[in-house]
Amino acid sequence: MFSCDAGGVSGRAIAGVAKVIANPTCAEVLDALLSDRALSVSAIASEIRIPRSTVSEAVGALASAGLVRRDRHGRSTMVRLSGDAVADALEALGRLAEPPAPIGLRAVSRMDALRRGRTCYDHFAGRLGVELADRLTSGVLTPGPAGSWLLCDDGRRRLVALGVDPAMIASAGRRPLVRTCPDWTENSPHIAGRLGAAICSLWLHSGLVRRLPASRAVQVMPGAADWLARL
Secondary structure: OOOOOOOOOOHHHHHHHHHHHHOHHHHHHHHHHOOOOOEEHHHHHHHHOOOHHHHHHHHHHHHHOOOEEEEEEOOEEEEEEOOHHHHHHHHHHHHHOOOOOOOOHHHHHHHHHHHHOEEEOOEEEHHHHHHHHHHHHHHHEEEOHHHOEEEOHHHHHHHHHOOOOHHHHOOOOOOOOOEEEOOOOOOOOEEEHHHHHHHHHHHHHHOOEEEOOOOOEEEEOOOHHHHHHHO
């Protein structure tokens, strides 16, 4: 939780980050990177339909603010979000903002796809993410202290049997096993943390969902309903 106390994050620091996010091009770049893909500046420019030079300037500002990182791969520079905290902040801001009414069939179809299911950094959001959270909190997870969630032994066995990498849900590591993440299109939270990332990775690599072109929306494929039923 941000704080203006001396021991917390200063209001000036928050304002600095907020100023960068408030830039429309920077916001568009961040939205494109919420798919948890590393993209080149040219790929981002093509996806959000903004000139490459403008996108490059926005990426520089975002990197200076610590919101994205840039990695060299040969002659290319790949850009991605600096971490899941950035994704959480963007989803939370999305809940506060009044989304513009989509105009035109293409915009309406894009919004519908995002509401059905999308990636929020490295976990699922939208109706897909909320349904997954409901299934997980109905037997796989058990309530812990201070509103947290813990993975019960039977739940762990079921997840491993369904193909979730046990190393990704091991107890070690600084990143929490389970976090709830606010969902800007739904009224219920979805599941983030190591568990959310493990399930998202499994579904993407096993073909239970596929990414839609130039979007962080995903299409649920045959077999996903069976996986959820077994969960």
